[in-house]
Amino acid sequence: MTRHFSLTRRGFLASVAAGGFALGFRIPAAAQDAATATTELNAWVVIHPDDTVVIRVARIEMGQGTLTGLAQLVAEELDADWEKVTWEYPTPGQNVARDRVWGAFGTYGSQGIRASQQYVREGGAAARAMLLQAAANRWGVDPATLTVSKGVISGPDGQTLRYGELAAEAAQVAVPAEIQLKDPSTWTIAGQPVKRLDTMGKLDGSQIYAIDMKLPGMVSAAIRQAPVMGSTVASFDAEAVMGMPGVQKVLQIDNDAVAVVADTWWRAKTALDALQIEWTESEHANLSMADIHAMLDEGLRSEDAFVGTQAGDVSAAVQNAANVVEAEYYFPWQHHATMEPMNATALVTADRCEVWVATQDAEAELAVASEASGLEIPQCEVYRVHLGGGFGRRASSHEYTRQAVLIAKEMPGTPVKLIWSREEDMIHGTFHPITKARMVGALDDQGNLTGLHMRISGQSILANLMPFMLEEGKDPFTFQGLNPDGEEGQFGYTVPNLLIDHAMRNPPVRPGFWRGVNNNQNAFYLETFMDELAHAAGRDPLEFRRAHMANHPRHLAVLEAAAEGIGWDTPPPDGVFRGLCQHMGYGSYVAAAAEVSVDDRGQLTIHRIVAATDPGNVVNPQQIEAQIEGSFAMGLSAALHGEITVEGGRIQQENYDTYPVITMWEMPAVESLIRPSGGFWGGVGEPTIFVAAPAVLNAVFAATGKRIRQLPLDSNSLRS
Amino acid sequence: MPRITVNGTVHDVDAEPETPLLWVLREQIGLTGTKYGCGIAVCGACTVHIGGMATRSCQVQLQDITPEDEITTIEGLSPDRTHPVQQAWLEVDVPQCGYCQSGQIMAAAALLANNPNPTDEDIAAEMTNICRCGTYNRIRAGIKRASELL
Numbered sequence: 101m102t103r104h105f106s107l108t109r110r111g112f113l114a115s116v117a118a119g120g121f122a123l124g125f126r127i128p129a130a131a132q133d134a135a136t137a138t139t140e141l142n143a144w145v146v147i148h149p150d151d152t153v154v155i156r157v158a159r160i161e162m163g164q165g166t167l168t169g170l171a172q173l174v175a176e177e178l179d180a181d182w183e184k185v186t187w188e189y190p191t192p193g194q195n196v197a198r199d200r201v202w203g204a205f206g207t208y209g210s211q212g213i214r215a216s217q218q219y220v221r222e223g224g225a226a227a228r229a230m231l232l233q234a235a236a237n238r239w240g241v242d243p244a245t246l247t248v249s250k251g252v253i254s255g256p257d258g259q260t261l262r263y264g265e266l267a268a269e270a271a272q273v274a275v276p277a278e279i280q281l282k283d284p285s286t287w288t289i290a291g292q293p294v295k296r297l298d299t300m301g302k303l304d305g306s307q308i309y310a311i312d313m314k315l316p317g318m319v320s321a322a323i324r325q326a327p328v329m330g331s332t333v334a335s336f337d338a339e340a341v342m343g344m345p346g347v348q349k350v351l352q353i354d355n356d357a358v359a360v361v362a363d364t365w366w367r368a369k370t371a372l373d374a375l376q377i378e379w380t381e382s383e384h385a386n387l388s389m390a391d392i393h394a395m396l397d398e399g400l401r402s403e404d405a406f407v408g409t410q411a412g413d414v415s416a417a418v419q420n421a422a423n424v425v426e427a428e429y430y431f432p433w434q435h436h437a438t439m440e441p442m443n444a445t446a447l448v449t450a451d452r453c454e455v456w457v458a459t460q461d462a463e464a465e466l467a468v469a470s471e472a473s474g475l476e477i478p479q480c481e482v483y484r485v486h487l488g489g490g491f492g493r494r495a496s497s498h499e500y501t502r503q504a505v506l507i508a509k510e511m512p513g514t515p516v517k518l519i520w521s522r523e524e525d526m527i528h529g530t531f532h533p534i535t536k537a538r539m540v541g542a543l544d545d546q547g548n549l550t551g552l553h554m555r556i557s558g559q560s561i562l563a564n565l566m567p568f569m570l571e572e573g574k575d576p577f578t579f580q581g582l583n584p585d586g587e588e589g590q591f592g593y594t595v596p597n598l599l600i601d602h603a604m605r606n607p608p609v610r611p612g613f614w615r616g617v618n619n620n621q622n623a624f625y626l627e628t629f630m631d632e633l634a635h636a637a638g639r640d641p642l643e644f645r646r647a648h649m650a651n652h653p654r655h656l657a658v659l660e661a662a663a664e665g666i667g668w669d670t671p672p673p674d675g676v677f678r679g680l681c682q683h684m685g686y687g688s689y690v691a692a693a694a695e696v697s698v699d700d701r702g703q704l705t706i707h708r709i710v711a712a713t714d715p716g717n718v719v720n721p722q723q724i725e726a727q728i729e730g731s732f733a734m735g736l737s738a739a740l741h742g743e744i745t746v747e748g749g750r751i752q753q754e755n756y757d758t759y760p761v762i763t764m765w766e767m768p769a770v771e772s773l774i775r776p777s778g779g780f781w782g783g784v785g786e787p788t789i790f791v792a793a794p795a796v797l798n799a800v801f802a803a804t805g806k807r808i809r810q811l812p813l814d815s816n817s818l819r820s
Numbered sequence: 821m822p823r824i825t826v827n828g829t830v831h832d833v834d835a836e837p838e839t840p841l842l843w844v845l846r847e848q849i850g851l852t853g854t855k856y857g858c859g860i861a862v863c864g865a866c867t868v869h870i871g872g873m874a875t876r877s878c879q880v881q882l883q884d885i886t887p888e889d890e891i892t893t894i895e896g897l898s899p900d901r902t903h904p905v906q907q908a909w910l911e912v913d914v915p916q917c918g919y920c921q922s923g924q925i926m927a928a929a930a931l932l933a934n935n936p937n938p939t940d941e942d943i944a945a946e947m948t949n950i951c952r953c954g955t956y957n958r959i960r961a962g963i964k965r966a967s968e969l970l
């Protein structure tokens with residue numbers, strides 16, 4: 101899967117830090133690999149003599165379809181034959197060695213396509229131009245007289261040459277100085293609902309995920325990390341389990357974990373379960389949800405808060421209001437619960453450290469491998485193995501890799517596979533942040549929203565994970581989707597007196613980036629409250645929103661599309677009720693409408709969802725549909741069932757029995773309306789997840805008159 | 821040494837009698853298509869067929885299996901990915917990350933073997949495997965399509 105390049109060429113970690121990189125089509129030192137006669141035209145495109153086109157993918161595939169989408173974009177500009185396209189991942193070591201020719205590997209923030217589309221398309225277009233020039237040279241004609249279709253170049257006299265025949269010569273041609281990219285309206289590969297490139301191995305068990313790694317002589321490790329946050333290893337009785345079947349080693353990792361190494365993982369885990377470990381008393385040993393709720397409640401009323409968006413004078417608007425509406429909301433911690441638990445395989449020798457891992461950021465893993473092994477970056481390498489889900493969990497906090505390397509360091513020359521049990525995975529998650537909100541709305545006598553105060557109280561991801569990104573203490577990510585301007589996530593309403601602020605309260609439970617990130621609670625707070633305001637004003641929720649959206653035509657367009665799709669203007673079937681909402685995040689505009697019913701016992705049925713999205717440009721509509729469907733599964737899981745809690749300093753949920761997720765019987769039908777308005781590139785993997793909860797909860801209100809302000813819905817009774 | 825029959829081949833296994841079949845398959849026999857998700861019978865990622873019955877292999881111990889039990893894993897469902905469920909999955913482009921799909925496919929194949937024309941309700945009742953990527957609607961469509969291909 102991975103072709104190797106000279107790692108000694110130039111530029112190591114410094115270039116990673118520098119971040120800049122040239123257009124991705126520098127000619128490598130050794131353009132031609134004699135053994136296989138494959139030709140690298142540039143960093144993105146490799147062509148085999150049999151016309152197979154290998155497209156290099158720097159971002160990671162974790163189910164979201166990015167791999168196929170990026171390959172479509174390169175193949176489109178290349179005019180490749182899609183039937184002959186395959187792909188490979190370069191390694192982060194190769195990226196470092198080649199001055200980061202592939203740019204960023206990090207795959208999060210719905211950036212996989214939007215942040216790399218420009219340079220990967222340029223890579224495809226440059227390769228195409230070089231192939232054309234090579235053909236023109238052979239035939240002694242002007243390249244402008246040539247045409248290309250599906251990897252075959254035709255000359256003015258009807259002569260043809262295949263890409264596979266020309267690749268070696270094309271690699272010697274000068275890189276074009278100027279590149280013209282195609283207008284998306286002319287695309288034939290990109291923009292099409294092509295099938296994914298990575299399905300085959302997922303049908304017969306042959307796809308290797310990180311947890312499936314096998315290396316000669318490999319051993320396996322199971323680990324127990326301090327169950328109570330903040331406590332450390334006091335002692336453990338290694339001797340007592342050393343005689344158990346297959347056990348090779350029992351060792352402490354850092355100050356807060358103990359690992360058992362055995363010939364198989366099951367034996368390692370069995371011995372670990374038998375191992376007595378004493379932990380030190382932690383300062384958090386009495387931490388409970390009551391403390392955390394009190395901390396957040398205090399923040400709801402605190403004088404001090406970081407201001408996100410401000411306009412006019414909210415206090416005055418509230419004073420002069422004909423009607424003031426107030427409500428408090430709660431969005432609990434959520435776990436990613438990727439189906440594949442965290443794991444990593446490491447092989448360390450005196451002068452080399454190699455890691456095989458499922459990761460959303462292989463370059464960060466490379467730095468972790470270097471740091472944990474004590475070896476220099478050029479002595480380390482990370483191989484990207486398929487991910488059994490990411491959702492943000494594998495984007496930061498790569499402690500499983502650190503642990504695997506630390507164990508492997510104690511067993512030089514022996515590959516070690518470390519697998520976290522599901523229980524370790526859940527207890528030691530990086531959770532969707534916990535927050536509450538206090539919403540105050542001022543309505544005038546016409547039922548128009550004249551003032552809105554949205555106070556968010558709670559956890560900051562950046563303060564915990566990336567404090568260097570704080571702006572004088574403020575976490576700007578907290579305001580995702582609520583920004584007054586910009587292309588990333590704009591507040592979709594015009595309210596003359598507006599204050600959105602954040603009282604940062606950080607309980608000692610580790611937060612992380614969770615699909616949709618802060619947009620999830622922000623959309624839940626804002627869009628259910630907008631529904632409350634509409635009802636308080638006696639206005640239709642669509643009409644009420646529309647009245648405040650004149651300056652936000654793209655937000656409004658998707659909202660109206662979703663409303664039309666659900667049939668908002670016609671009455672729903674008997675016993676069925678509707679709700680809707682909209683939000684903008686990761687550069688895309690999304691909206692949803694839901695139809696639900698609630699029976700006499702309070703059992704909710706979600707019959708139907710219509711979701712509209714405007715991501716600007718569309719690379720693969722059927723993959724967007726898949727992401728929209730998946731977003732409802734995950735977003736509704738959180739809204740209906742998801743809550744991570746802490747008592748006695750310990751996470752209470754350990755597996756899917758106590759952290760339930762949606763299964764087939766609860767999954768609604770989802771109809772996707774993809775409405776690209778062009779001219780920009782928005783994300784796809786995350787945006788729709790934010791509108792899942794509010795659309796359904798607004799419909800639940802319509803059905804029951806019960807306003808769900810505390811998630812998950814399971815903690816509420818719908819008929820009492 | 822305990823002996824088990826997987827995909828028609830007999831294996832002598834070096835493992836303790838309490839070892840879950842899941843880990844025997846993955847670590848002793850080297851068939852990693854069967855996945856570990858929860859270890860407590862909730863997620864279905866470890867689903868295999870034993871005598872044609874969909875079974876969560878994390879809950880079956882080596883000592884409960886006899887050499888006569890015919891165990892089929894995802895690797896043995898068809899020699900060449902032509903089982904109707906596999907064909908339908910390809911047509912509908914079901915998998916996202918794919919980690920749950922071995923279990924989903926094995927559960928769907930067992931469902932169709934017993935009920936070649938399942939209704940949506942039958943599918944919802946029988947298909948209890950978790951897919952965290954949320955491919956449920958495509959799984960449903962895939963089962964319907966596979967039912968036509970049977």
Ligand code: FES
Nearest residue numbers: 857858859864878
């Ligand atoms: S691993 Fe067996 S049901 Fe989850």
Ligand code: FES
Nearest residue numbers: 917918951952953
């Ligand atoms: S496809 Fe990822 S868990 Fe099902």
